[in-house]
Amino acid sequence: MKMSRFRLVAILMLVFAVIAFGAAVGARKWPRTPGAQEKGRLTATDSLPPVTSQIQGIEVVSSFIDPDGNANITVINKTGRTIIGLGFASGNITFTDDNGIAQDKPLPLIAPYGSYTIQQSVSNLPADEPIRLSAVLYDDGSEDGDVVQRKNIHKERDRQKEKRPGIESHQRFQGPAEPKESAGVRFGLRFRAKRGAGPFKKNRLQALALVVKLEWAMKVPRWPSSRQPVS
Numbered sequence: 001m002k003m004s005r006f007r008l009v010a011i012l013m014l015v016f017a018v019i020a021f022g023a024a025v026g027a028r029k030w031p032r033t034p035g036a037q038e039k040g041r042l043t044a045t046d047s048l049p050p051v052t053s054q055i056q057g058i059e060v061v062s063s064f065i066d067p068d069g070n071a072n073i074t075v076i077n078k079t080g081r082t083i084i085g086l087g088f089a090s091g092n093i094t095f096t097d098d099n100g101i102a103q104d105k106p107l108p109l110i111a112p113y114g115s116y117t118i119q120q121s122v123s124n125l126p127a128d129e130p131i132r133l134s135a136v137l138y139d140d141g142s143e144d145g146d147v148v149q150r151k152n153i154h155k156e157r158d159r160q161k162e163k164r165p166g167i168e169s170h171q172r173f174q175g176p177a178e179p180k181e182s183a184g185v186r187f188g189l190r191f192r193a194k195r196g197a198g199p200f201k202k203n204r205l206q207a208l209a210l211v212v213k214l215e216w217a218m219k220v221p222r223w224p225s226s227r228q229p230v231s
Contacts, residue, residue: 041123043069048122049090053133055145058083060133061115065122074117075110075133081142083110086118087135087149091126094149100137101153101160108139 048071051063057079064072077083084106085098097118099106110116125131135145135153143150 041125041127043122046122046127049128049130051131051133055133055136058133058136062117063131066119069122070119071122071125071131072117072119073131073133074115076115077110077112079136079138080112082108082112082139083116083136084139085109085135085137085153086116086133087145087153088118088120088131089134089146089149090131091129093125093129094134094152095120095124096135096149096153096156098137098153098157100157104161104164106139 046065048063048065051060051073053060053075057077059076059078060073061076062072062074066072073088075086085096085100086109087094087096087098097109099109133145135143135149137143137150137153
């Protein structure tokens with residue numbers, strides 16, 4: 001009986017030891033990773049994948065991840081033309097920097113032979129996909145690069161343009177509104193048209209005086225009479 005109890009205790013201890021050993025091995029073999037890595041995204045401690053340019057005349061000169069977790073990509077414009085928009089792609093992710101989205105008459109983004117640095121959060125970029133400069137838009141209306149991405153840029157421009165206030169857009173294109181004619185001037189013009197030009201050639205001063213009196217009568221308020229009714 002004593003031997004049976006000893007065997008039972010030994011077996012239980014062996015089982016517990018096997019379970020503990022398996023848990024330790026499993027923890028070493030499958031460590032937990034940050035959420036960004038589980039989704040296949042870059043992190044601030046990773047190295048930025050290769051960055052290349054698919055646009056002739058635009059060169060990538062620098063690319064790195066800063067301590068804030070942003071990808072910094074610096075390009076030089078050697079095309080001799082002014083750039084107003086750039087498009088980048090990484091895998092199936094695209095991102096742009098386009099002044100035409102917020103402005104009807106886009107300001108320059110990169111002057112000829114100038115440099116520019118775009119920033120993009122690495123949490124939005126895939127971990128093992130190279131980054132490429134894939135589209136460019138110039139201030140003369142020409143453009144180059146990926147057709148689909150350029151089409152999407154123009155769609156976004158149109159969408160943002162519709163959101164801008166209509167009055168401001170009208171004033172930008174049409175200019176300030178012309179001042180309206182006053183009622184007295186309109187009456188004077190109609191009176192002249194009705195009477196004809198002949199009498200006014202002889203009595204121009206009288207016609208002018210009539211218009212001035214009408215203007216004055218419309219602008220000066222009428223005060224109530226101080227007389228009280230007789231009871």
